[in-house]
Amino acid sequence: MSGHDGYRRCRVPKGEMMASHSAFLFDVDGTLVDSNDLHAEAWAETFRAFGHDIPTARIRFQIGKGGDNLIPALLPDASEGEREAMDEHRGPLFKRDYLPRVTPFPYVRELFERLAGEAAAIMLASSSDQSDVDHHVEMLGISGLIRGATSRDDAARTKPCPDIFAAALELLGEPDKARVRVVGDSPWDMIAAGRIGLAALGFRCGGFGEADLRAAGASMMFDGPGDMLERW
Numbered sequence: 001m002s003g004h005d006g007y008r009r010c011r012v013p014k015g016e017m018m019a020s021h022s023a024f025l026f027d028v029d030g031t032l033v034d035s036n037d038l039h040a041e042a043w044a045e046t047f048r049a050f051g052h053d054i055p056t057a058r059i060r061f062q063i064g065k066g067g068d069n070l071i072p073a074l075l076p077d078a079s080e081g082e083r084e085a086m087d088e089h090r091g092p093l094f095k096r097d098y099l100p101r102v103t104p105f106p107y108v109r110e111l112f113e114r115l116a117g118e119a120a121a122i123m124l125a126s127s128s129d130q131s132d133v134d135h136h137v138e139m140l141g142i143s144g145l146i147r148g149a150t151s152r153d154d155a156a157r158t159k160p161c162p163d164i165f166a167a168a169l170e171l172l173g174e175p176d177k178a179r180v181r182v183v184g185d186s187p188w189d190m191i192a193a194g195r196i197g198l199a200a201l202g203f204r205c206g207g208f209g210e211a212d213l214r215a216a217g218a219s220m221m222f223d224g225p226g227d228m229l230e231r232w
Helices: 036-049 056-060 067-074 080-101 108-117 130-140 163-171 187-195 210-216 225-231
Strands: 023-026 121-125 148-150 180-184 199-203 218-222
Touching: 023 163, 036 056, 036 080, 056 067, 067 080, 080 130, 108 121, 108 225, 121 163, 130 148, 148 163, 163 187, 180 187, 187 199, 187 210, 199 210, 199 225, 210 218, 218 225
Parallel strands: 023 121, 023 180, 121 148, 180 199, 199 218
Antiparallel strands: none
């Protein structure tokens, strides 16, 4: 079992979370850590290994999705077997060559301390696998500040499908959705939030354009964790 199972598997009994408390569901890649370009490079390398030369800039706009949705968007004619093989190839490649190069955005811990001090429940909800999320939690030093984390390991489908956010709400004991905010950096976070009836806040630090984030449903925009900390 992961050393972080305590934070990511403890469910709040349904109805026990006080209505006056807010909850925030934070995406991770591009929102809390600077990893989007690295994910795009890892996918480009993977596609080349399978004979597909896809420009990294084209891949970049799809970052935020898991392989189940990213690969069909870029290679709609690929067979199911090829899709699975590419997804399985990319995981170890990213962990070996790219994950050590990921860096945290500034003021993440300070932002979480502020929100936790205001009795807000903080959940992470990522399209990456749980081992990557655990790595980022340790790097950011936030395990004691979050209520839990969900990942592609907890959902049948990744963003822009809402499954990962639905799993996070279940861990929180199904709080009032009006008191919950999704925080993410990609249009796929915004779309997934809207599909489950959640309001979303957009971060520009992931490299997506503000117009794309607002068109996908972002109700407020911040430069990143530091900007949210300053303005919240």
